[in-house]
Amino acid sequence: MQTIESDITTEIYQGQFGTFTITDRDRQSVIIYRSALMVAAISFAIGTIAVLSQWGNSESNNANVLTAITILYIIFSVALGIALATIHIYMAVLHRTLQVFWAIGCMSAIGFSLYYQQPIGSIVYEQPLTILGVGFTFAALTGIFFKEAFCFNRLETKILTFLVPGLLLGHLINILPQSIEAILLASWAILFSIFAIRKAIQAIPPDIGDKSVFEYLKASG
Template identity: 55%
Template sequence: MVTASQSTETVIYQGQFGEFTITDRDRQGVIIYRSGLAVAALSFLLGTSLLLWQGATPFVLNILTVLFAFFALGLGTSLLTIHIYLVPLHRLLQMFWLVGTVFSTAIAFSSPEPLALFVYKHPLTLLGTGFIFAALTGIYFKEAFCFNRLETKLLTPLVPILLLGFMAGIFPSEIQQLFLASWSILFAVFALRKVFQAIPPDIGDKSVFSYLENQKQQN
């Protein structure tokens, strides 16, 4: 439980392991985190909308590659600034993002076909590119656990179900489109709600971070 008291100069928060304050740098980190999510969500929403509206035309497929690049950049930015108490989990999500991004970039530059078309024709490539979505699902899970958000509770199982179902070939195209549309809308809702959320909850209990750092140095 984190409580706050107002002093003449700043707000002092009482964390689990002691008092702490929130600095401008902390706030900037949260703003960057949310901005990255917004870029990723908007890119995903635009790409999904174009694909479902216009179909897999050459123009749309090429635009999807550009939008995926913005999606990956936004997500990577968020993963740099997200506050997660468990450092190994934080590093694991960043590693997932890196693997998925590198694999996707390799396909984009080596394949004569647009990235989305190549992945669609070769579903097992998601074993590489899918790591970036695993990192995104990690954010959904963290937000669902910390803030009890309905949209992230839905997204946490929806994303792996869609991707695994696509790789296994068990979903007809209509179900894939429904899941994809739901994903893009819920992601946009999540990112939009983050814009209006108070900043301190996203920073968390800084005394926990200090405690864990001290424990690490003592070991």
């Protein structure tokens, strides 16, 4: 994407299939996407701290931790859904697939919560097979990491693309010691936060991408 003309109000970019401009609506969608990622990263980080610190050992404190984690998971899921609604991905099929994954994961979390009558955090920890449902949400998140790694060559998203499924699979088949799971979870939270912060200070046009490609794909599809 290359700027070929500019004035006080408008920049015209040369895309692969023609020229295009970036509108205020385009910029707003990027801001919403990045804000949603930031909210998701913060809620995930706080939830991770809550899990790892345990907030004390009494039953009441543990109940408070589980309640807080449930609330944070809801915030994380909603924010991720908003990010998936506003992300710019050239392949419409991939975009829709990630949104479907997110929906399956959310419905699974609701279904398991109603079935087990427990907070989602304890369900996933005590019933690893539930990852086969809830894990779709994190598959959608991994899709974002993969897209960002591919488009922007970010080290943290390259690591997360493998770390997230690795941790979930390891917990699912029960091959990871609790100490390793804790290290991987903490690494996930840290790298996710770094990613969200770096996105917040990145120039907006690259996140919009080549709009001429979107138009071409729309016309030919």
